[in-house]
Amino acid sequence: MKQIKNIIFDLGGVIINLDIHKTIYKFNKLTETPFESVYSQIQQNQIFDLFDKGMITESDFFLEIKKLIKTNNNNQELIAAWNAMLLDFPLERLSLLETLKPKYRLFLLSNTNETHINAFEADLFKTSGSKNLEPYFEKVYYSCRMGMRKPDQIIFEEVLKENKLIAQETLFIDDTQQHVDGACKTGIHGRLLHKNKEVKSLLLELGLLQ
Numbered sequence: 001m002k003q004i005k006n007i008i009f010d011l012g013g014v015i016i017n018l019d020i021h022k023t024i025y026k027f028n029k030l031t032e033t034p035f036e037s038v039y040s041q042i043q044q045n046q047i048f049d050l051f052d053k054g055m056i057t058e059s060d061f062f063l064e065i066k067k068l069i070k071t072n073n074n075n076q077e078l079i080a081a082w083n084a085m086l087l088d089f090p091l092e093r094l095s096l097l098e099t100l101k102p103k104y105r106l107f108l109l110s111n112t113n114e115t116h117i118n119a120f121e122a123d124l125f126k127t128s129g130s131k132n133l134e135p136y137f138e139k140v141y142y143s144c145r146m147g148m149r150k151p152d153q154i155i156f157e158e159v160l161k162e163n164k165l166i167a168q169e170t171l172f173i174d175d176t177q178q179h180v181d182g183a184c185k186t187g188i189h190g191r192l193l194h195k196n197k198e199v200k201s202l203l204l205e206l207g208l209l210q
Helices: 020-030 046-052 058-069 075-083 091-100 114-128 153-162 177-184 199-205
Strands: 006-009 105-110 139-142 170-174 189-192
Touching (some): 020 075, 046 058, 058 075, 058 114, 091 114, 091 199, 105 153, 139 153, 153 177, 170 177
Parallel strands (some): 006 170, 105 139, 170 189
């Protein structure tokens, strides 16, 4: 892939370790309603999409969650359960980004929400001293601040247009197949990062790292 000049990274499962089952487990301890009936990595209730698009507030989101899973827990307990999926930022991945930045134009494109952003930025600061992910990328894109989310083509087209990127010169790496498919529809080279595989290994295989 010698023509690649730009790399767009997903966040969860690619840069930060993620375990959605931890959130499902935490919610299931708060209620008898199975949380997996309303939320999973592949499919979820519309309320999660609206939150990821920044179309509802945090308080309204958790109010709807209470209705969905029939619980009266306070918001702090719900926030702790919601953030349980967010694990750590391995330092070697942050170092990888620093290595790549002089060679490629790097971007981050994540389906996320303000609750998660507050949590993972706090963890990032403890890990690296960086208040946010902006030092590692030319630009950081969060779905909740764009009003759109993956896998919709429009979000990929927005990133390409705003940064004057050529799709054929751009690689997108994500751990969810439907998001990769959305990128490919725009002409971007989409690659799925399989579970338990490091992004560095994928880049080595693609000949983008020595």
